[in-house]
Amino acid sequence: MSAADPFFEREGARALGEVLDVAQMPSxxxxxxxxxxxxxxxxxxxxxxxxxxxxxxxxxxxxxSQSWPQGARPPKLTWGTLNxxxxxxxxxxxxxxxxAAERQDLxxxxxxxxxxxxxxxxxxxxxxxxxxxLNCRWDxxxxxxxxxxxxxxxxxxxVTDFLDTLVxxxxxxxxxxxxxxFVDVSENAVYWNxxxxxxxxxxxxxxxxPRLSHA
Amino acid sequence: xxxxxxxxxxxxADRPGFAGWLAAVDHKSIGKRFIVTAFCFFVAGGLxxxxxxxxxxxxxxxxxxxDLYNQLFTMHGSTMMFLFAVPVMEAMAVYLVPLMVGARxxxxxxxxxxxxxxxxxxxxxxxxxxxxxxxxxxxxFSYVPLAGPEYGVGKRSDFWAQLITFTEVSGLLxxxxxxxxxxxxxxxxxxxxxxxxxxxxxxxxxxxxxxxxPSVMLASTMLIMDRLVGTQFYNxxxxxxxxxxxxxxxxxxxxxxxxIFIPGLGFxxxxxxxxxxxxxxxxxxxxxxxxxxxxxxxxxxxxxxxATNVPELGKSFFTAMSMMIAIPSAVQIFCxxxxxxxxxxxxxxxxxxxxxxxxxxxxxxxxxVLLGSVPLDLQVHDTYFVVAHLHYVxxxxxxxxxxxxxxxxxxxxxxxxxxxRLGRWNFWLFxxxxxxxxxxxxxxxxxxxPRRVYTYSAEMGWGTLNLISTLGAFTIAASVLLFxxxxxxxxxxxxxxxxxxxxxxxxxxxxxxxxxxCNFVELPVVRARDPLWxxxxxxxxxxxxxxxxxxxxxxxxxxxxxxxxxHRMASPAPTPWPFWSAVATAVMFVGSxxxxxxVVWGSIPIAIAVIAWFWPTRAETRKSLEREKQPxxx
Numbered sequence: 001m002s003a004a005d006p007f008f009e010r011e012g013a014r015a016l017g018e019v020l021d022v023a024q025m026p027s028x029x030x031x032x033x034x035x036x037x038x039x040x041x042x043x044x045x046x047x048x049x050x051x052x053x054x055x056x057x058x059x060x061x062x063x064x065s066q067s068w069p070q071g072a073r074p075p076k077l078t079w080g081t082l083n084x085x086x087x088x089x090x091x092x093x094x095x096x097x098x099x100a101a102e103r104q105d106l107x108x109x110x111x112x113x114x115x116x117x118x119x120x121x122x123x124x125x126x127x128x129x130x131x132x133x134l135n136c137r138w139d140x141x142x143x144x145x146x147x148x149x150x151x152x153x154x155x156x157x158x159v160t161d162f163l164d165t166l167v168x169x170x171x172x173x174x175x176x177x178x179x180x181x182f183v184d185v186s187e188n189a190v191y192w193n194x195x196x197x198x199x200x201x202x203x204x205x206x207x208x209x210p211r212l213s214h215a
Numbered sequence: 216x217x218x219x220x221x222x223x224x225x226x227x228a229d230r231p232g233f234a235g236w237l238a239a240v241d242h243k244s245i246g247k248r249f250i251v252t253a254f255c256f257f258v259a260g261g262l263x264x265x266x267x268x269x270x271x272x273x274x275x276x277x278x279x280x281x282d283l284y285n286q287l288f289t290m291h292g293s294t295m296m297f298l299f300a301v302p303v304m305e306a307m308a309v310y311l312v313p314l315m316v317g318a319r320x321x322x323x324x325x326x327x328x329x330x331x332x333x334x335x336x337x338x339x340x341x342x343x344x345x346x347x348x349x350x351x352x353x354x355x356f357s358y359v360p361l362a363g364p365e366y367g368v369g370k371r372s373d374f375w376a377q378l379i380t381f382t383e384v385s386g387l388l389x390x391x392x393x394x395x396x397x398x399x400x401x402x403x404x405x406x407x408x409x410x411x412x413x414x415x416x417x418x419x420x421x422x423x424x425x426x427x428x429p430s431v432m433l434a435s436t437m438l439i440m441d442r443l444v445g446t447q448f449y450n451x452x453x454x455x456x457x458x459x460x461x462x463x464x465x466x467x468x469x470x471x472x473x474x475i476f477i478p479g480l481g482f483x484x485x486x487x488x489x490x491x492x493x494x495x496x497x498x499x500x501x502x503x504x505x506x507x508x509x510x511x512x513x514x515x516x517x518x519x520x521x522a523t524n525v526p527e528l529g530k531s532f533f534t535a536m537s538m539m540i541a542i543p544s545a546v547q548i549f550c551x552x553x554x555x556x557x558x559x560x561x562x563x564x565x566x567x568x569x570x571x572x573x574x575x576x577x578x579x580x581x582x583x584v585l586l587g588s589v590p591l592d593l594q595v596h597d598t599y600f601v602v603a604h605l606h607y608v609x610x611x612x613x614x615x616x617x618x619x620x621x622x623x624x625x626x627x628x629x630x631x632x633x634x635x636r637l638g639r640w641n642f643w644l645f646x647x648x649x650x651x652x653x654x655x656x657x658x659x660x661x662x663x664x665p666r667r668v669y670t671y672s673a674e675m676g677w678g679t680l681n682l683i684s685t686l687g688a689f690t691i692a693a694s695v696l697l698f699x700x701x702x703x704x705x706x707x708x709x710x711x712x713x714x715x716x717x718x719x720x721x722x723x724x725x726x727x728x729x730x731x732x733c734n735f736v737e738l739p740v741v742r743a744r745d746p747l748w749x750x751x752x753x754x755x756x757x758x759x760x761x762x763x764x765x766x767x768x769x770x771x772x773x774x775x776x777x778x779x780x781x782h783r784m785a786s787p788a789p790t791p792w793p794f795w796s797a798v799a800t801a802v803m804f805v806g807s808x809x810x811x812x813x814v815v816w817g818s819i820p821i822a823i824a825v826i827a828w829f830w831p832t833r834a835e836t837r838k839s840l841e842r843e844k845q846p847x848x849x
Contacts, residue, residue: 007404020780035395053429057448070454148446179843
């Protein structure tokens with residue numbers, strides 16, 4: 001193999017005799033090329049496992065119980081359903097922001113992140129209303145404990161996702177900026193999608209599972 | 216053009232002084248601290264065990280009362296599992312993995328430092344609680360209802376539950392750090408099938424951690440909520456279920472045994488290869504066995520629950536799985552035997568510990584197969600037979616390889632070899648002491664002696680075997696003392712080590728002992744599984760990397776499967792913010808033992824510290840912009 005070893009000669013890398021020169025390679029990259037993307041995926045794996053185990057606990061308690069929901073009515077549908085719509089809708093500006101970040105279009109990133117933050121404020125406020133419409137307390141039955149904990153876990157994600165996005169948005173307005181900050185925006189959007197997707201099974205479990213079992 | 220070693224050292228060194236110590240991010244500094252801290256907890260847990268053995272040495276002994284004894288066995292188990300065995304394996308990986316894959320730094324050095332501090336604070340919290348007589352006392356697996364609000368009065372179980380939170384946060388973060396380092400920071404040309412087997416072992420372990428540790432965190436969070444805010448998860452009177460705890464705990468707890476054991480297997484492969492002076496026999500079989508063990512270990516948890524109301528058919532499934540996991544372990548053992556038999560043995564202390572493993576682990580593995588069968592398990596459940604089994608597996612499977620690993624890598628950590636003569640004494644006292652301490656427990660268990668009793672009466676006839684066991688335990692203590700003496704004296708007067716004192720084949724031996732701050736002055740290009748034995752580069756193909764910055768921290772990112780060069784990446788500089796973030800996190804965790812509002816108010820300082828940690832400075836950004844090169848955009 002000589003100077004044109006295709007194994008090494010990519011993205012500006014040059015194989016020159018005994019030396020592999022990487023000085024001309026990019027200094028950051030998007031998607032699964034970026035180590036931070038893998039860290040985000042790791043966090044998603046951990047938190048996804050937590051949600052799955054929480055769902056297991058919910059159904060396990062159900063399986064050991066004479067009646068379900070234990071002495072309560074299922075949560076009121078209104079706010080939970082409204083929030084599902086808001087969360088799903090937020091995927092659009094989020095996707096748009098991600099694409100803008102990958103084009104490194106600062107103006108569009110600023111607009112997109114601002115819209116995302118408005119969505120985040122909306123779903124956190126509606127989440128507060130959801131807690132008020134659960135038709136149970138956390139300390140009267142194991143059912144109530146499971147419902148509050150499941151919703152609480154997801155709410156923690158809404159809040160952290162909101163704060164991540166807020167801090168990053170402020171940085172995009174004030175600087176100091178460099179190219180790899182756009183990678184941060186792109187990865188923040190990946191995490192946002194996870195928070196939305198994780199909500200769908202939780203919504204089904206909290207709001208629909210007890211109703212369908214009654215029917 | 217060759218690399219400027221002095222400039223690289225200035226760029227990559229941690230800052231001097233105490234403030235610099237708190238701000239350190241070099242994975243080697245953090246790794247050494249991590250190892251020493253874990254070893255201190257090992258000694259602490261060992262002293263607790265010695266106290267228990269002293270109490271049990273004769274019948275009707277009055278040395279330790281029942282309340283303290285309950286705390287002793289709980290603290291011993293919790294320390295050994297959560298503060299020693301799992302963290303020490305991660306600690307070894309934090310030090311070794313970046314060197315083994317030929318990287319200038321670990322991925323996310325600041326998160327790595329944060330994980331260390333969180334671990335340290337969690338361990339300190341547990342021991343402060345213990346010395347204040349609020350040490351947990353419901354066993355290392357903290358079963359409800361004993362640990363629940365009704366029977367577990369006071370704050371003892373809450374400290375246990377928060378210990379879990381601390382150590383699991385730390386363990387989960389380190390796993391992400393290690394996976395990313397292995398996936399993205401390998402030297403160019405180190406394809407996945409050229410990974411050293413210890414790195415494979417840590418990759419499998421880290422993935423297992425991601426999917427197992429959340430279970431115990433969730434379980435212990437539910438426990439502390441049952442105790443603090445009146446949730447009813449484990450309370451059958453309000454629709455809860457105590458067995459839920461056991462499922463969640465053992466869904467973590469059984470894989471946990473394997474994330475102690477699998478790194479031990481990784482150490483063995485490295486030791487056996489070097490001291491047989493040949494590559495490990497059957498590399499693909501070894502890798503597949505590690506991966507298979509990782510998967511199978513998630514299908515074993517119910518064998519800890521054979522004495523509960525789990526359906527009989529379910530128990531049969533878990534029996535089959537428990538026996539099946541012996542297969543990949545056996546594959547590895549036969550591969551090592553083939554390596555040893557066809558190699559030229561270099562009979563040094565690390566190899567002695569590796570050989571000790573074979574003897575002890577095989578016995579522990581065989582009693583494991585016995586215990587996997589439901590009728591036998593029910594017979595000896597909660598007896599000393601199980602205590603004997605688990606110590607044979609964990610000490611044989613993990614601690615022996617670990618001591619071998621310490622002798623093996625000590626010269627890399629410190630630049631000096633450990634003494635061989637003391638090393639042999641250390642090994643033989645440990646080996647003999649271990650068997651004297653734990654073999655009699657099999658008999659005690661079969662005779663019906665239950666676990667976790669603070670004393671027994673003379674007419675049970677258990678006195679002699681218990682006395683023998685205690686003598687064995689003190690022999691182990693003496694051997695660990697010899698290890699400490701050996702380490703401390705070798706640190707100052709040991710034989711200075713060259714870069715590769717054992718003639719090993721993997722990359723950590725390609726750099727000086729101890730390595731410079733940047734790990735490798737000349738970054739290697741890899742073309743073989745044992746790069747130092749078999750450089751195997753075709754003439755004209757590259758052997759080293761150049762073009763990374765020398766005046767600022769920069770690492771080379773490579774592709775996932777083949778490790779082709781992909782891009783340069785800035786690596787963060789030292790900062791005290793991970794330390795302060797860990798302090799804020801510790802305040803929140805400890806506060807939440809006393810009031811749920813700590814979670815709300817305690818989050819504010821954490822958020823501030825984490826934002827300060829993330830926020831880029833103008834100087835850093837300017838430096839980064841000088842070296843910036845945009846990737847191709849869509």
